[in-house]
Amino acid sequence: xFRFEQPILFKHCDPAGIVFYPRYFEMMNDCVEAFxxxxxxxxxxxxxxxxxxxxxxxxxxFLAPSRLGDHLVFNLKLTRVGRTxxxxxxxxxxxxxxxxxTELTLVNVDGGxxxxxxxxxxxQRLLDQSAFA
Amino acid sequence: xFRFEQPILFKHCDPAGIVFYPRYFEMMNDCVEAFxxxxxxxxxxxxxxxxxxxxxxxxxxFLAPSRLGDHLVFNLKLTRVGRTxxxxxxxxxxxxxxxxxTELTLVNVDGGxxxxxxxxxxxQRLLDQSAFA
Amino acid sequence: xFRFEQPILFKHCDPAGIVFYPRYFEMMNDCVEAFxxxxxxxxxxxxxxxxxxxxxxxxxxFLAPSRLGDHLVFNLKLTRVGRTxxxxxxxxxxxxxxxxxTELTLVNVDGGxxxxxxxxxxxQRLLDQSAFA
Amino acid sequence: xFRFEQPILFKHCDPAGIVFYPRYFEMMNDCVEAFxxxxxxxxxxxxxxxxxxxxxxxxxxFLAPSRLGDHLVFNLKLTRVGRTxxxxxxxxxxxxxxxxxTELTLVNVDGGxxxxxxxxxxxQRLLDQSAFA
Numbered sequence: 001x002f003r004f005e006q007p008i009l010f011k012h013c014d015p016a017g018i019v020f021y022p023r024y025f026e027m028m029n030d031c032v033e034a035f036x037x038x039x040x041x042x043x044x045x046x047x048x049x050x051x052x053x054x055x056x057x058x059x060x061x062f063l064a065p066s067r068l069g070d071h072l073v074f075n076l077k078l079t080r081v082g083r084t085x086x087x088x089x090x091x092x093x094x095x096x097x098x099x100x101x102t103e104l105t106l107v108n109v110d111g112g113x114x115x116x117x118x119x120x121x122x123x124q125r126l127l128d129q130s131a132f133a
Numbered sequence: 134x135f136r137f138e139q140p141i142l143f144k145h146c147d148p149a150g151i152v153f154y155p156r157y158f159e160m161m162n163d164c165v166e167a168f169x170x171x172x173x174x175x176x177x178x179x180x181x182x183x184x185x186x187x188x189x190x191x192x193x194x195f196l197a198p199s200r201l202g203d204h205l206v207f208n209l210k211l212t213r214v215g216r217t218x219x220x221x222x223x224x225x226x227x228x229x230x231x232x233x234x235t236e237l238t239l240v241n242v243d244g245g246x247x248x249x250x251x252x253x254x255x256x257q258r259l260l261d262q263s264a265f266a
Numbered sequence: 267x268f269r270f271e272q273p274i275l276f277k278h279c280d281p282a283g284i285v286f287y288p289r290y291f292e293m294m295n296d297c298v299e300a301f302x303x304x305x306x307x308x309x310x311x312x313x314x315x316x317x318x319x320x321x322x323x324x325x326x327x328f329l330a331p332s333r334l335g336d337h338l339v340f341n342l343k344l345t346r347v348g349r350t351x352x353x354x355x356x357x358x359x360x361x362x363x364x365x366x367x368t369e370l371t372l373v374n375v376d377g378g379x380x381x382x383x384x385x386x387x388x389x390q391r392l393l394d395q396s397a398f399a
Numbered sequence: 400x401f402r403f404e405q406p407i408l409f410k411h412c413d414p415a416g417i418v419f420y421p422r423y424f425e426m427m428n429d430c431v432e433a434f435x436x437x438x439x440x441x442x443x444x445x446x447x448x449x450x451x452x453x454x455x456x457x458x459x460x461f462l463a464p465s466r467l468g469d470h471l472v473f474n475l476k477l478t479r480v481g482r483t484x485x486x487x488x489x490x491x492x493x494x495x496x497x498x499x500x501t502e503l504t505l506v507n508v509d510g511g512x513x514x515x516x517x518x519x520x521x522x523q524r525l526l527d528q529s530a531f532a
Contacts, residue, residue: 142299
């Protein structure tokens with residue numbers, strides 16, 4: 001389980017005073033980016049020299065609104081490690097209340113956008129992480 | 134079917150030269166906002182005087198990348214009209230290729246965030262639109 | 267003078283119900299992008315094959331707030347055409363009220379970020395436009 | 400001097416691989432928001448119960464591009480404390496290189512957007528901070 005702290009800032013909130021939901025997807029991307037940086041040890045700046053890890057599918061349930069000043073904790077769990085892809089779940093909580101739950105699939109692609117196998121060391125770290133989930 | 138034109142601009146694109154996926158969710162929100170404005174005739178500025186129509190759930194499959202200069206057409210279809218919610222599908226296409234498909238559920242809530250019935254006239258327009266989908 | 271229509275959408279507005287000012291800079295960039303596309307006839311997708319036109323300096327006075335549903339008109343004026351740069355002014359108005367005024371300097375750079383002369387035809391179109399300002 | 404750490408993330412970068420300049424204005428707002436939270440001890444969530452602190456004017460010189468993975472440090476300095484406004488300078492640096500410099504004016508307004516005097520305690524903290532700048 002990878003833990004990611006996410007305070008809710010002014011820029012995230014809409015005229016109703018709650019997080020504008022497209023901003024949540026930026027936060028999720030930040031969380032996945034931090035996971036690749038700190039846990040997988042394959043930072044986005046290195047990934048993008050040789051390819052990319054685009055999101056192929058994402059599904060999110062928004063369970064309760066978040067407000068300016070809330071402090072969210074995102075818990076990222078690796079649920080599946082495939083040959084060229086992986087499955088991730090993120091749950092965002094604030095003071096015991098779940099704000100959203102999301103499931104997404106990432107694909108490892110080369111510079112031309114074609115799926116390619118995870119580098120050996122990357123795959124090993126993903127599998128290690130998956131075992132601990 | 135509601136048609137929404139969406140050119141891909143510089144601000145949408147990432148270092149890989151393709152649309153950064155959280156930006157798609159801003160576009161989808163723009164499309165839903167235009168649908169409420171032009172078809173349902175209940176513009177967001179009026180909705181937000183009495184409540185809001187937050188997205189409760191959204192699921193998206195990204196099928197092919199979009200690039201700077203592409204001209205996307207979003208087709209929005211109403212798939213379900215409930216007492217306090219509705220189901221929407223959006224398909225985004227460019228020159229015969231589908232870029233993404235999304236399904237989402239909107240809920241009509243009052244100022245306190247509690248689900249409330251659609252206003253009678255709004256419900257009628259949603260049902261009319263649903264019948265033509 | 268280049269005219270650019272900019273409706274104020276939900277995504278632009280903050281918890282105070284007015285445009286969050288960083289969103290204005292996205293709009294200004296959209297306006298400049300449209301100017302290069304339609305008037306200079308050197309679209310960003312072509313520029314970015316050989317270089318870029320980064321903003322070197324920008325100064326903005328926010329004179330009155332804009333709200334959801336407002337319809338802004340941006341008027342872009344070319345104020346200076348240099349060897350490798352140009353000066354632009356944008357004024358944003360809504361129903362006779364100026365919302366902001368901005369002055370910015372764009373620089374034409376090559377792929378390595380070094381300033382380079384405007385392509386001959388581009389410079390001519392900028393000068394033509396400048397004369398009409 | 401208030402110090403604010405700002406890593407450059409994927410979401411900030413454009414197809415040229417450098418920070419898209421409107422994103423810098425979001426970062427500046429985050430920096431000002433953190434300054435009000437931590438130093439002025441008047442967090443935005445409290446400010447927005449009674450009014451707002453909109454930016455009236457901002458001027459920025461972009462001196463060198465920033466790239467994915469860069470770690471910027473923003474130094475915020477209070478340059479002026481007026482009756483209803485204040486002047487701020489932010490300099491953003493990375494490994495000894497200044498990336499941008501900005502000067503901005505904030506105005507304290509009430510719920511109707513009218514300038515109003517800083518609350519006494521807030522003014523005192525701004526003046527204390529200004530003396531140390």
